[in-house]
Amino acid sequence: MGSLSCTLLARWDEGSADPWLIITDLTPQQAEICWYGMRSWIECLFKDMKRGGFGWHHTKMTDPQRAERLGLAFALCHFILS
Known part of the structure; x- marks a missing residue:
């Protein structure tokens, strides 16, 4: 081996x-091991944003600043509700 x-x-x-x-x-x-604790939260957020009803992959948004603000708002909501 x-x-x-x-x-x-x-x-x-x-x-x-x-x-x-x-x-x-x-x-x-x-x-840093504490970052690995966020992995499951990140994976759940990705699922929600892509396949869980939000449909991020279907948006036509092209402005990175708007996408960043929307992503932050969505992450905060996800964090608060989980």
């Missing part, structure tokens, strides 16, 4: 039944 060049991140919060053990290709200086 070959070797794997990686960084192992570990976190075990008080009250958690199990630790988080994450392998990444980022260097130890670049990796």
